[in-house]
Amino acid sequence: MAAPTSGASVELADVVKDYGTGSLALDSLSLHAQPGEFVALLGPSGCGKTTALRSVAGLESVTSGRISIDGYDVTTQPTNKRDLGMVFQSYSLFPHLDALANVEFGLRMRKVPTDERRERALESLEMVGLGGFGKRFAHQLSGGQQQRVALARALVTRPRVLLLDEPLSALDAKVRVQLREEIRRIQTELGITTLFVTHDQEEALAVADRVAVMRAGRIEQIGTPESLYTQPATTFVAEFVGLSNRLPGLVSGGFVEVYGVELPLLDPTVAKGPATVYLRPEDVEIVGCAGGAAGGAGAAGSGLLTPQIRGTVVSSSFLGSIRRSTVRLPDGELIAVQHGVSVKPASGENVSLRFTGACVSVSPREAPSSVAA
Structure with missing residues (x-):
């Protein structure tokens, strides 16, 4: 050498x-x-x-x-x-x-x-x-x-x-x-x-x-x-580096409300008003699923008492050490969820989701968004 x-x-x-x-x-x-x-x-x-x-x-x-x-x-x-x-x-x-x-x-x-x-x-x-x-x-x-x-x-x-x-x-x-x-x-x-x-x-x-x-x-x-x-x-960095869901939210007082859940902002000085929220798939948990034990990867089992959000599974892909599932929310938004392989949601299955409470980045919302990046 x-x-x-x-x-x-x-x-x-x-x-x-x-x-x-x-x-x-x-x-x-x-x-x-x-x-x-x-x-x-x-x-x-x-x-x-x-x-x-x-x-x-x-x-x-x-x-x-x-x-x-x-x-x-x-x-x-x-x-x-x-x-x-x-x-x-x-x-x-x-x-x-x-x-x-x-x-x-x-x-x-x-x-x-x-x-x-x-x-x-x-x-x-x-x-x-x-x-x-x-x-x-x-x-x-x-x-x-x-x-x-x-x-x-x-x-x-x-x-x-x-x-x-x-x-x-x-x-x-x-x-x-x-x-x-x-x-x-x-x-x-x-x-x-x-x-x-x-x-x-x-x-x-x-x-x-x-x-x-x-x-x-x-x-x-x-x-x-x-x-x-x-x-x-x-x-741009939030969208380009890693995978992010783009969801509608409302900024106020250092937090952004997303489907009734207040999430802390990476930049608490963001001006209040409608925003697009960039939420990582690993910061969403499946807490109710027939296809295996409930809970997600990473922050699974954190016990956060956040409201649960209902949705319907569109697809679920096995990626080796993890699975990534796409869930359609009642308003038509799609949200990607990264979770453990023991959770095996079936297409068409109704599930409950929960946000882990991780900090998120946002941008001013100009038009509706319905695609998980």
Whole structure:
């Protein structure tokens, strides 16, 4: 295993990227990653996350603003002067070279002596779990193995910053989970500052120290995965990160009333009036169901004396460790409920629901909403 490296800080200060299309790809974007930190850039297609990463890499020139690595301005420096390792969605392996030669390539360009080059390349392949695959060519490797070779190639130069642009999106679900865990393990052991671009919120929440949720070239909110999920700063973050029911409510005095239940607000200063309430499925319990023991996952059995709400089960899906059911309320609203697998509501069954009393975020209500996000 390679010795831990010293990760570098990465800072984007008021970075603007204008392609001349009428809207900014990056709109005064500011971000600071601490040495050794793993930061995920998360957002929908077109939000600017890949442009931000390519700007750090030097593959995109910026219209204005400043990019610095370890306090040094690299805004106008070429890519090969920035001490970076990069892994992209496409594996980009040289088909005429075997895995070991692919990993050695960057060291060859740096004129590292042959013996040292071979030793470091073998070490990098071992690090990503491909110690015995050095003589295989790309067509002899699976997609996951090819991406591991690409990761080894990025790490072999011992960069202080690692840039990952949706490196797992072309892989199947099981391999994707395995490789993201490997990336996190290696990143932690080596101490490399890492920027990871993804549109998959599960990936971002699973591996990152902090997640920056982007929208229209700006960072909507940045924070730990837990804080983004439990304390979204904006309605966009509340809707984009995780699953939320959108229900009608009425705000007053730091609370919002939803179907006769007063729920505390994440932001108690919200102005009173009609609102859309963003309620997580795990913050709703099934307390009356013929198909198994009553109670939900997470806050089940909390004993909160909140009014019960009647509804009819539309569907219920088994998701392994949990079930998620959709219930239609008397006014036609649909509400998603996340609960334990021992509760097995049948389609068409009448059930009772109860809110756990968790804090919720809201937005001013402009039009009726009837779909669980």
